[in-house]
Amino acid sequence: MSNIDFDANFEAKLARNENIEPKDWMPDNYRKHLIRQISQHAHSEIVGMLPEGNWITRAPSLRAKMVLMAKVQDEAGHGLYLYTAAESLNISRDELLNQLHTGKAKYSSIFNYPTLSWADIGAIGWLVDGAAIMNQVMLQRTSYGPYARAMVRICKEESFHQRQGYEITCKLAGGTKEQKEMAQDALNRFWWPTLMMFGPPDSESSNSENALKWKIKRETNDQLRQRFVNQTVPQAELIGLTIPDKNLKWNDEKKGYDFSEPDWAEFKNVIHGNGPCNKERLGARVAAHEKGQWVREAALAFAEKRKNKKAA
């Protein structure tokens, strides 16, 4: 087959909504786009463990501690599903980690904000995981097979994460005046960074066009953001919390809320490494990797020794 046939075959598969699998021919830019997106997604899961890990030792009850540990363990698992999905595109795990550790690859900007109080753990589960689910539900139908299958597993597990976060927020909102203020404060700080998680507005999103054409994404950043706002506002109202946006208003015509634009200058600033916790997060990640070096070496040496013993 000539290149043109390969390309036509690829396009025809997409048109039939068939998944592209690792051994299928795919355009170079499709492969590159996927590696960038899937690895960024994997890195986000792994770096996302850090702000939550911050509260494991200080969880307010044994129940809360067990739940948070299970959640952080899930995030590690999600990172691993996604790394192997990325590896199926012919890039090694080490290369992927190098890209993260050297700052070449990005992770979700939300994790560059600090978790100052226990209420932030509630806000992360409720808002951040809620926004992630919105994106991930769509990605269950992404065109690349291994990515879609990883998403199906992740979505099944994520709904526990969002519920545990909302439960924490509900408890605080229904507690003492100080507790309610904590919940409101967490909502105030996490609301805008959460809306930014969906990425820049459609009019400025450089990666969106190809992602939609190749059916990697099925909906645009703005569509997902709108759906998230529509879903979340009643959840806040129900427990007496206020979304920190004066322009928030139900629009009966579009059957959705009107809301303000997030501060995109801040978004760019955080993406470019200048958020409140960028250095701390990357530093912790690199340190964890370097401190684990002897474990990897020991495991490899042990496996070799065993193999040799059996051979002898």
Place this chain on the structure above:
Amino acid sequence: MGNTKDNQGALWEVFVQKKPGQPFVHCGNLHAYDKEMALQNARDLYTRRNEGTALWVVPTDAIVSSSPEDIGPFFEPANDKVYRHPTFYILPEEIKHM
């Protein structure tokens, strides 16, 4: 840094059996240095929520697979052997179930 050697262990494919008696189904892959570690990692990674009662782990490079370009010719012999299907055979009308 760039293209360093991968020191994360070899790649393994994981298959889970949901319940005794059912087929093993591929569920994903993982890195491990030997088969014991592969099995333990598979348990931790793929069966945290009662997803199965048995696991297989197989080194990825031990798997031989057909390639997508050959789909047509490779599976073509099945097409012209309709007599392998029960619907090919004509039975007397009186026989309702066979």
